[in-house]
Amino acid sequence: MTSDPRAALENLVAALQEHLAASAERRGDQDPRVEAAYIAVADTYEAYEAALYAAYDEVTPFELYDDVEDAREDDDVDDVDEDDLDLYGEEEDDHGITIDTNP
Structure with a gap:
């Protein structure tokens, strides 16, 4: 995990792009690539928010749900x-x- 908010944001954007690509090429309801990309988005989002908070005492307006x-x-x-x-x-x-x- 990076403590630099800009690097964390770049990781989040890359994860979102991978999720979009995986979704566009989905092979069934439980495509492992889509599921992995989904988890990567959640993980990189949490890392971004933690870095943002650590650097600027700021949060995003988003909330992740477990299910x-x-x-x-x-x-x-x-x-x-x-x-x-x-x-x-x-x-x-x-x-x-x-x-x-x-x-």
């Missing part, structure tokens, strides 16, 4: 805005991302 259940646990179901629901049981979060609300 989908962690993400859903963070959503407060009681605060659902009826305007964001559609007929198919989907909801848009505050960032315009569609979340399937059907179990």
Whole structure:
């Protein structure tokens, strides 16, 4: 892990580019190259954020989730805005991302 935020950012960008390339050439639902690239993005993102914080006492606006259940646990179901629901049981979060609300 590098403590230089610029080098860590370059590593993150390279990991994102590899993830894009792997995704574009995906060979099935559980393509090992895509899964490895996904993990590399998460790891290099954490390294970048740690370097950014160490150097400038700053963080990014992103949060990594271990899995989908962690993400859903963070959503407060009681605060659902009826305007964001559609007929198919989907909801848009505050960032315009569609979340399937059907179990």
